[in-house]
Amino acid sequence: MKKEEGASVSIWSKAQSVRAEWLWLVTLVLIIVPLAVPPHVPFTVNQSTLRIYEYVKKLPDGSVIVSGGSGQWAFIYETSAAFMAFLTQIKNKDVKLIIFPLSTDSLMFEPWAVKVTGFDKVKEYGKDWVVLNYVPGGADITLPAFMTNIRGLCRTDVYGRPLDELPIFKTVNSYKDITLWVDCGANSIPSLARYVAPYKVPILGFVHSAYYGMFQPYIAAGQVYEMTNGIRGGGEYEKLVGYTPWNLGTVTMDSYQLYSIYILALVIIANIGTQMLKKEEKKQ
Amino acid sequence: MVSKVLYRTILPYVIFMICFVPVLSNYYFDVPILRSVETELRNWSTLIGLTAMFLGLANITIYYYREIKRRKHLEWQFGVYSIALTYAWIIYGLSQGGLTSPAYNEIYVFVKGHSEAAQIGLLTFFFVTAAFRTFRAKNMQALVLLIFAFIPFIGVAPWGEQIWSGWPAFSEWILGGITMAGSRAILIAASVGLVAMVVRIVLRYEKGGLIRG
Numbered sequence: 008m009k010k011e012e013g014a015s016v017s018i019w020s021k022a023q024s025v026r027a028e029w030l031w032l033v034t035l036v037l038i039i040v041p042l043a044v045p046p047h048v049p050f051t052v053n054q055s056t057l058r059i060y061e062y063v064k065k066l067p068d069g070s071v072i073v074s075g076g077s078g079q080w081a082f083i084y085e086t087s088a089a090f091m092a093f094l095t096q097i098k099n100k101d102v103k104l105i106i107f108p109l110s111t112d113s114l115m116f117e118p119w120a121v122k123v124t125g126f127d128k129v130k131e132y133g134k135d136w137v138v139l140n141y142v143p144g145g146a147d148i149t150l151p152a153f154m155t156n157i158r159g160l161c162r163t164d165v166y167g168r169p170l171d172e173l174p175i176f177k178t179v180n181s182y183k184d185i186t187l188w189v190d191c192g193a194n195s196i197p198s199l200a201r202y203v204a205p206y207k208v209p210i211l212g213f214v215h216s217a218y219y220g221m222f223q224p225y226i227a228a229g230q231v232y233e234m235t236n237g238i239r240g241g242g243e244y245e246k247l248v249g250y251t252p253w254n255l256g257t258v259t260m261d262s263y264q265l266y267s268i269y270i271l272a273l274v275i276i277a278n279i280g281t282q283m284l285k286k287e288e289k290k291q
Numbered sequence: 292m293v294s295k296v297l298y299r300t301i302l303p304y305v306i307f308m309i310c311f312v313p314v315l316s317n318y319y320f321d322v323p324i325l326r327s328v329e330t331e332l333r334n335w336s337t338l339i340g341l342t343a344m345f346l347g348l349a350n351i352t353i354y355y356y357r358e359i360k361r362r363k364h365l366e367w368q369f370g371v372y373s374i375a376l377t378y379a380w381i382i383y384g385l386s387q388g389g390l391t392s393p394a395y396n397e398i399y400v401f402v403k404g405h406s407e408a409a410q411i412g413l414l415t416f417f418f419v420t421a422a423f424r425t426f427r428a429k430n431m432q433a434l435v436l437l438i439f440a441f442i443p444f445i446g447v448a449p450w451g452e453q454i455w456s457g458w459p460a461f462s463e464w465i466l467g468g469i470t471m472a473g474s475r476a477i478l479i480a481a482s483v484g485l486v487a488m489v490v491r492i493v494l495r496y497e498k499g500g501l502i503r504g
């Protein structure tokens with residue numbers, strides 16, 4: 008009996024000192040396998056994502072949407088799934104899109120997302136959508152200036168064409184002409200709440216999971232209309248839209264399914280192991 | 292002595308007040324002249340931001356040049372790499388027409404963009420190790436923390452709602468209720484702290500970067 012107890016304790020002890028490389032190898036397998044053979048796990052759509060979808064669906068014809076955030080490549084799988092689903096939803100609507108990047112990365116990221124979703128194929132550049140240049144100084148400086156006088160802040164688009172030559176800017180001058188603001192990035196919500204929300208422009212955010220809880224006060228205060236929750240929010244939005252070229256959220260959800268089970272199993276094993284070792288120490 | 296006080300103490304404070312008063316007043320009063328002064332100051336800030344980018348470039352060049360010259364630390368090799376890459380990128384961008392060049396954009400997306408995503412992706416693996424090595428419920432507080440950390444974690448996973456259909460809603464309630472209360476407290480405290488800091492600067496109690504000597 009004693010021998011058996013000793014053996015079980017040694018297993019727990021061994022489990023505690025397992026090499027990190029083995030854990031990483033299992034992680035790699037759990038991520039790659041669902042990507043190669045996607046099981047398409049079913050999941051329901053959250054109320055937040057549904058509200059965003061419904062809001063965008065009801066946008067009146069001729070609406071002007073500003074995509075102004077600091078989208079980053081580092082979080083491409085986290086936030087761009089929802090952003091791409093959003094672009095897919097609006098590409099067949101009569102709306103105009105102004106990309107106003109709040110970071111240097113965003114300047115490259117947002118036009119890339121536009122191309123991936125085929126938004127540029129159905130919409131005419133200059134008339135239906137435009138990319139403005141990144142203006143240094145930070146959101147605290149650029150956002151108030153943008154809201155009151157777009158031409159005063161940006162004289163040309165990113166390719167150097169004066170704004171007066173672009174048909175989209177015949178009717179767009181300031182916050183009065185903006186129907187909706189979307190944040191494609193990870194962390195621009197506080198700046199938008201400070202400088203965009205006071206002008207009563209509704210804000211939608213496609214945010215990182217880590218910020219989702221942190222930014223909830225802005226929704227409760229009515230400064231932000233709604234946000235999607237990371238990959239899950241992206242997957243849900245894709246489900247509502249039907250299909251986006253990469254289906255980033257849905258594909259990543261398959262991997263996340265196994266990954267989350269694995270993490271939970273590891274935590275349980277580690278905690279049982281700790282208790283068993285404690286027991287052993289007490290006995291000794 | 293007088294010039295030292297003038298340059299280090301009085302002049303920065305005067306510049307600060309010239310910028311601070313119109314911007315703050317414009318927020319509360321709708322006076323056309325204040326608005327135009329504020330707009331002008333904001334435009335200047337943009338120019339300062341642009342200048343700061345050039346200063347940053349000059350700064351890293353000087354820093355790495357010194358490191359390479361000294362060869363005291365092993366980082367000098369990274370210095371060579373950094374300087375070569377920065378200037379190669381600038382020269383290539385300028386010669387190809389910058390953002391109008393598809394090649395320039397492709398290089399950015401496939402080199403910089405994907406490297407950045409890969410770097411953050413590594414966290415997936417470190418999180419696994421951290422979950423195994425550090426998520427230990429050694430006391431009651433740690434257990435509560437662990438449970439509350441896992442509710443949203445499982446709430447996002449599709450299998451969470453398979454075992455209990457109310458899990459996503461419960462997770463939302465944690466994030467939109469309990470977490471929000473904490474976040475709100477932090478935000479309000481930080482904002483009050485910011486106001487207090489501004490008042491201290493205006494009243495010259497704060498002797499940080501603004502007032503020296």
